[in-house]
Amino acid sequence: xxFFIALLVVHLPPGKVLLSLDRTNWExxxxxxxxxxxxxxxxxxxxxxxxxxxxxxxxxxxxxxxxLVLKLLRALPAKRWLGLVADREFIGAEWFRFLRRQxxxxxxxxxQTDMLDDMKGKEWFEHVQHGHFHEIGEKVFVFGELMRVVAxxxxxxDLSIIATDFSARKTWRLYKQRWSIECTFSSFKKRGFDxxxxxxxxxxxxxxxxxxxxxxWMFCLRxxxxxxxxxxIPVLKHGRRAVSxxxxxxxxxxxxxxxxxxxxxxVLEVLIQPFCPPGAAESEVVTY
Numbered sequence: 001x002x003f004f005i006a007l008l009v010v011h012l013p014p015g016k017v018l019l020s021l022d023r024t025n026w027e028x029x030x031x032x033x034x035x036x037x038x039x040x041x042x043x044x045x046x047x048x049x050x051x052x053x054x055x056x057x058x059x060x061x062x063x064x065x066x067x068l069v070l071k072l073l074r075a076l077p078a079k080r081w082l083g084l085v086a087d088r089e090f091i092g093a094e095w096f097r098f099l100r101r102q103x104x105x106x107x108x109x110x111x112q113t114d115m116l117d118d119m120k121g122k123e124w125f126e127h128v129q130h131g132h133f134h135e136i137g138e139k140v141f142v143f144g145e146l147m148r149v150v151a152x153x154x155x156x157x158d159l160s161i162i163a164t165d166f167s168a169r170k171t172w173r174l175y176k177q178r179w180s181i182e183c184t185f186s187s188f189k190k191r192g193f194d195x196x197x198x199x200x201x202x203x204x205x206x207x208x209x210x211x212x213x214x215x216x217w218m219f220c221l222r223x224x225x226x227x228x229x230x231x232x233i234p235v236l237k238h239g240r241r242a243v244s245x246x247x248x249x250x251x252x253x254x255x256x257x258x259x260x261x262x263x264x265x266x267v268l269e270v271l272i273q274p275f276c277p278p279g280a281a282e283s284e285v286v287t288y
Contacts, residue, residue: 001050001071004211008049009075011218012040013277016082019104020046020178021068021090023060024185026196033201035210036060038068039181040076042275043225043245046181048214049076053203062095069102078103083166085178093143096163100145105165107175112159116140116149121161125151128159135168187246188213217246219271224249226270 017040025034034056039048050072054060083105091110099106112122117140128134128151135150142149142163150168151161164171188195193213200206224245233241233248243251256267 001207001211002075004214005050005072005075007215008047008218011222011274012047012076012080013042013275015277016080017041017076018082018174018177019084020181021065021084021086022046022178022181022185023054023089024188026189028196028199028201031201032056033206035206036064036068037181037185038072039184041177041180043221043278044180044183045187045221045246046184047218047221047275048184048210051207051210051214053206053210055203059089062092062098065090065095066098069099069104073102081105083107083174085175087178091143093145096143096145096147106147107162107164107166107171109175110142110149110161110163112161114142114161116142121149121151122159124149125159125161128153130155130157133168133172183244184217187217187244192246193217220246220249220253222249222271222273222275223253223267225275227252 019038020041021036021038023034023036025032027033034054035051036054037046037048037051039046039050041047050068052064052068054064081104084099084107086108088109088111090108091114096106096108110121112120114121116124116136124136125134130153133150133152135148139146139148141147145163147163147165148168148171149161149163150171151159152172153159162171162175164175166174187193190196193216195210195213198206198209200209224247227248228245233243233245236242253267256264
C-alpha cells in the first residue's frame with residue numbers, strides 16, 4: 001500500500017489539497033465488493049490516495065475511516081489538507097472529534113434528524129427555500145463538536161445541511177467538489193476501466209488491483225489535463241466537455257503506444273510531472 005501512496009502523493013499539485021471520502025461498491029455473483037476510498041480533488045476528479053476493501057456490504061466503520069486518515073497523514077501531513085468533504089454516511093461524535101484532533105477542517109453533510117444543540121436540523125431550516133443559503137447565526141454543537149452549520153434546498157425539495165469549519169460561502173464552494181469522487185468512480189467502472197468485470201474477490205488482491213487501476217487512471221488524467229491546455233476539448237451545447245479529461249488522455253496515450261512510439265518519451269515526461277493547480281498553466285510545455 002505504501003508503494004501506491006508514495007507514487008500518487010508526489011503527483012499532487014503544490015500547496016493545500018481538498019480531500020474527499022466515499023465508498024464505491026459492486027457485486028460479483030453473490031459476493032459484495034465494497035471499497036472505502038480517500039483521495040484528493042484534482043481538476044474535477046478525486047485522485048484516490050488510499051483505499052481499503054471492507055468486509056461488509058454496508059456503511060463503513062469509524063475505525064476504518066480513522067485508519068485511512070492516519071495512514072495517509074504519514075505521507076501527506078495535515079498542513080497540506082485544505083479540508084475534508086464527505087456525505088451523510090461519514091458522521092458521528094468519535095469521527096468528528098478525531099478529525100479535529102488531527103487538525104483537519106471538516107465540511108460534512110449531516111442528516112435532517114441530527115441534533116444541533118437541542119433541535120433537529122430540519123427544525124432549524126424548515127423555511128429554507130430552493131436557491132437560498134442559510135447559516136445558523138452562532139456555532140452549535142454537532143455530535144459534540146462546536147461547528148458552523150449551513151443549509152440549502154435542492155430543486156426537488158431535498159434539504160442539504162452541512163456541518164463545517166469554513167465560512168458559509170467557502171463551505172458551498174468546497175462541498176460542491178465532493179461530487180468529483182463520484183466522477184472518479186464512474187470512470188473506474190462501466191464508463192471507463194470496467195473494474196466491475198474483475199472476477200477477483202480476495203481482499204488483498206482486490207486492493208492491489210485497485211491500486212494498479214488508480215495508477216493507470218491517474219496517468220490518463222495527467223496527460224488529459226496537459227493536452228487540454230494545448231488542444232482544448234470541445235464543449236457541447238449542454239455545457240459539458242465532449243469527452244472527459246481522462247478519456248482525452250487515454251486516447252492520446254494509446255495512440256502514442258500503438259502508432260507513435262517515437263513520441264512516447266515526450267509523453268513520459270508529462271506523466272512524471274505533478275499536476276498543476278487548477279487554472280494554472282503548465283510550468284513546462286512538452287511538445288511532440
